[in-house]
Amino acid sequence: MNFTLALLQENDVLQFKKDIQYAFQQGAIDGFGTIDKEILSERNINDSLSTEGSAAYKALLDGEMVGGAVVIIDTETQHNHLDLLYVKNGTQGKGIGHLIWQEIERLYPETRVWETQTPYFEKRNVHFYVNRCGFSIVEYYNKSHPDPNDPVSKYDLPDIEYFDDMFRFEKVMN
Numbered sequence: 001m002n003f004t005l006a007l008l009q010e011n012d013v014l015q016f017k018k019d020i021q022y023a024f025q026q027g028a029i030d031g032f033g034t035i036d037k038e039i040l041s042e043r044n045i046n047d048s049l050s051t052e053g054s055a056a057y058k059a060l061l062d063g064e065m066v067g068g069a070v071v072i073i074d075t076e077t078q079h080n081h082l083d084l085l086y087v088k089n090g091t092q093g094k095g096i097g098h099l100i101w102q103e104i105e106r107l108y109p110e111t112r113v114w115e116t117q118t119p120y121f122e123k124r125n126v127h128f129y130v131n132r133c134g135f136s137i138v139e140y141y142n143k144s145h146p147d148p149n150d151p152v153s154k155y156d157l158p159d160i161e162y163f164d165d166m167f168r169f170e171k172v173m174n
Helices: 010-032 042-050 096-107 123-132
Strands: 003-007 054-061 064-072 079-087 113-119 136-141 166-172
Touching: 003 096, 010 042, 010 054, 010 064, 010 079, 010 113, 042 054, 042 064, 042 079, 054 096, 064 096, 079 096, 096 123, 113 123, 123 136, 123 166
Parallel strands: 079 113
Antiparallel strands: 003 054, 054 064, 064 079, 113 166, 136 166
Protein backbone atom coordinates (compact mmCIF):
# COMPACT_ATOMS: atom_id res chain seq x y z
CA MET A 1 0.00 0.00 0.00
CA ASN A 2 1.53 3.29 -1.15
CA PHE A 3 -0.16 6.31 0.52
CA THR A 4 0.58 9.93 -0.42
CA LEU A 5 -1.01 13.24 0.52
CA ALA A 6 -0.29 15.74 -2.24
CA LEU A 7 -1.40 19.27 -2.99
CA LEU A 8 -4.55 19.32 -5.06
CA GLN A 9 -3.78 20.30 -8.65
CA GLU A 10 -6.11 22.25 -10.94
CA ASN A 11 -6.82 19.13 -13.01
CA ASP A 12 -7.93 17.29 -9.81
CA VAL A 13 -10.50 19.85 -8.65
CA LEU A 14 -13.53 18.52 -10.55
CA GLN A 15 -13.01 14.95 -9.30
CA PHE A 16 -12.28 16.22 -5.77
CA LYS A 17 -15.57 18.16 -5.74
CA LYS A 18 -17.55 15.24 -7.13
CA ASP A 19 -16.09 12.77 -4.63
CA ILE A 20 -16.48 15.00 -1.57
CA GLN A 21 -20.05 15.95 -2.49
CA TYR A 22 -20.94 12.30 -2.92
CA ALA A 23 -19.29 11.32 0.38
CA PHE A 24 -21.12 14.05 2.31
CA GLN A 25 -24.42 13.23 0.59
CA GLN A 26 -24.06 9.54 1.44
CA GLY A 27 -23.30 10.41 5.06
CA ALA A 28 -26.56 12.34 5.27
CA ILE A 29 -28.48 9.56 3.54
CA ASP A 30 -27.00 7.02 5.94
CA GLY A 31 -28.16 9.21 8.84
CA PHE A 32 -31.60 10.25 7.63
CA GLY A 33 -32.62 8.12 4.65
CA THR A 34 -33.36 9.53 1.23
CA ILE A 35 -32.54 13.23 0.97
CA ASP A 36 -33.41 15.17 -2.16
CA LYS A 37 -31.41 18.28 -1.17
CA GLU A 38 -27.74 18.86 -1.89
CA ILE A 39 -25.75 18.65 1.35
CA LEU A 40 -22.43 20.16 0.28
CA SER A 41 -22.76 22.64 -2.55
CA GLU A 42 -20.07 23.51 -5.03
CA ARG A 43 -20.30 27.06 -3.68
CA ASN A 44 -19.40 25.83 -0.18
CA ILE A 45 -16.45 23.87 -1.55
CA ASN A 46 -15.29 26.87 -3.59
CA ASP A 47 -15.53 29.08 -0.51
CA SER A 48 -13.37 26.63 1.42
CA LEU A 49 -10.83 26.37 -1.40
CA SER A 50 -10.59 30.16 -1.77
CA THR A 51 -10.44 31.12 1.92
CA GLU A 52 -7.28 32.99 2.84
CA GLY A 53 -4.73 30.50 4.14
CA SER A 54 -6.41 27.47 2.57
CA ALA A 55 -4.48 24.48 1.32
CA ALA A 56 -6.20 21.57 -0.43
CA TYR A 57 -4.85 18.04 -0.57
CA LYS A 58 -5.67 14.85 -2.38
CA ALA A 59 -5.08 11.48 -0.77
CA LEU A 60 -3.61 8.91 -3.13
CA LEU A 61 -3.53 5.20 -2.48
CA ASP A 62 -1.44 3.38 -5.05
CA GLY A 63 -1.91 6.39 -7.34
CA GLU A 64 -5.74 6.53 -7.07
CA MET A 65 -7.46 9.51 -5.40
CA VAL A 66 -9.26 8.06 -2.37
CA GLY A 67 -9.95 11.18 -0.33
CA GLY A 68 -8.76 14.62 0.51
CA ALA A 69 -8.82 17.57 2.83
CA VAL A 70 -8.87 21.34 2.95
CA VAL A 71 -7.13 23.11 5.83
CA ILE A 72 -7.12 26.80 6.69
CA ILE A 73 -3.77 27.86 8.12
CA ASP A 74 -3.37 31.02 10.21
CA THR A 75 0.39 31.55 10.22
CA GLU A 76 0.11 34.30 12.84
CA THR A 77 -1.89 32.51 15.56
CA GLN A 78 -1.28 28.88 14.47
CA HIS A 79 -4.90 28.20 15.43
CA ASN A 80 -5.67 26.21 12.30
CA HIS A 81 -8.87 24.75 10.93
CA LEU A 82 -9.59 21.44 9.26
CA ASP A 83 -12.31 22.71 6.95
CA LEU A 84 -13.10 19.56 4.99
CA LEU A 85 -11.89 15.98 5.16
CA TYR A 86 -13.37 13.08 3.27
CA VAL A 87 -12.68 9.51 2.32
CA LYS A 88 -14.11 8.41 -1.00
CA ASN A 89 -17.18 6.23 -0.76
CA GLY A 90 -16.30 2.57 -0.94
CA THR A 91 -12.88 3.06 0.64
CA GLN A 92 -13.92 3.91 4.22
CA GLY A 93 -12.90 1.76 7.14
CA LYS A 94 -9.38 1.12 5.84
CA GLY A 95 -7.55 3.78 7.87
CA ILE A 96 -7.32 6.27 5.01
CA GLY A 97 -8.87 9.11 7.02
CA HIS A 98 -6.36 8.54 9.80
CA LEU A 99 -3.49 8.52 7.31
CA ILE A 100 -4.76 11.83 5.89
CA TRP A 101 -4.93 13.36 9.36
CA GLN A 102 -1.49 12.09 10.42
CA GLU A 103 0.06 13.59 7.29
CA ILE A 104 -1.68 16.95 7.86
CA GLU A 105 -0.28 17.07 11.38
CA ARG A 106 3.18 16.24 10.01
CA LEU A 107 2.89 19.00 7.39
CA TYR A 108 1.99 21.66 9.98
CA PRO A 109 4.14 20.97 13.06
CA GLU A 110 3.95 24.59 14.23
CA THR A 111 0.17 24.33 14.76
CA ARG A 112 -0.85 25.16 18.32
CA VAL A 113 -4.55 24.24 18.01
CA TRP A 114 -6.54 22.42 15.34
CA GLU A 115 -10.28 22.95 15.08
CA THR A 116 -12.99 21.21 13.06
CA GLN A 117 -16.71 20.46 13.09
CA THR A 118 -19.02 17.61 12.18
CA PRO A 119 -22.77 17.02 12.33
CA TYR A 120 -23.95 15.42 15.56
CA PHE A 121 -25.38 12.32 13.85
CA GLU A 122 -22.11 11.40 12.12
CA LYS A 123 -21.13 8.83 14.74
CA ARG A 124 -18.27 7.55 12.61
CA ASN A 125 -16.83 11.09 12.40
CA VAL A 126 -17.24 11.71 16.15
CA HIS A 127 -15.42 8.44 16.86
CA PHE A 128 -12.75 9.31 14.30
CA TYR A 129 -11.97 12.78 15.64
CA VAL A 130 -12.16 11.92 19.34
CA ASN A 131 -10.86 8.35 19.55
CA ARG A 132 -8.53 8.13 16.56
CA CYS A 133 -7.17 11.67 16.15
CA GLY A 134 -7.17 12.99 19.72
CA PHE A 135 -9.63 15.88 19.38
CA SER A 136 -11.94 16.93 22.20
CA ILE A 137 -15.52 18.08 21.80
CA VAL A 138 -15.53 21.69 22.98
CA GLU A 139 -18.90 23.00 21.84
CA TYR A 140 -22.29 21.80 20.68
CA TYR A 141 -24.09 24.04 18.17
CA ASN A 142 -27.84 23.76 17.76
CA LYS A 143 -30.88 25.96 17.10
CA SER A 144 -30.65 27.38 20.63
CA HIS A 145 -26.88 27.88 20.39
CA PRO A 146 -25.90 28.55 16.74
CA ASP A 147 -22.33 28.87 15.56
CA PRO A 148 -21.67 32.63 15.45
CA ASN A 149 -18.87 32.16 12.91
CA ASP A 150 -20.66 29.78 10.55
CA PRO A 151 -20.00 31.04 7.01
CA VAL A 152 -22.64 28.68 5.64
CA SER A 153 -25.45 30.41 7.56
CA LYS A 154 -25.46 33.24 5.02
CA TYR A 155 -26.78 30.86 2.38
CA ASP A 156 -30.25 29.42 2.07
CA LEU A 157 -29.61 25.98 3.45
CA PRO A 158 -32.06 23.14 2.92
CA ASP A 159 -34.52 22.87 5.79
CA ILE A 160 -33.43 19.41 6.90
CA GLU A 161 -32.25 18.05 10.21
CA TYR A 162 -28.70 17.56 8.86
CA PHE A 163 -27.87 21.21 9.56
CA ASP A 164 -29.48 21.49 13.00
CA ASP A 165 -26.76 20.27 15.37
CA MET A 166 -22.96 20.30 15.06
CA PHE A 167 -20.06 19.39 17.32
CA ARG A 168 -16.99 21.65 17.37
CA PHE A 169 -13.74 19.86 18.13
CA GLU A 170 -10.31 21.12 19.13
CA LYS A 171 -6.96 19.43 19.38
CA VAL A 172 -4.32 21.25 21.38
CA MET A 173 -0.89 20.28 20.11
CA ASN A 174 2.22 19.83 22.27
